Amino acid sequence: REGLEETITILRLEIPGLLQKSLRSTNAIESGFSMVTKNVKNVKNWMNGTMVQRWLSAALLDAERRAHRIQGYRSMSVLVVEIKRLTIDLEMGDAEKVSNIA
8 A cells, every 4th residue: 555646646647658667666766775875884984964965975976877777768758747737737626625615
């Protein structure tokens, strides 16, 4: 049941199958976090927030370099359009709910 609402949202977006398949899973995010963890696990004494930011930035850049493209990445423009459409639909739905209450 975890992530059910997010899964339903992905299904409501009219995006191509490969991109939809990639977005249904958190594997890409978990893989990125795993790569970051491997890079920073040997630091034993964090001096300050600036040091944390530097190490995290370097680790994220390294993870980005190593990461594979998600399947369907060429359809990202379709995803942007669909998110805007869904946002407008949701805002209109909220406005209708408010007007029905009043």
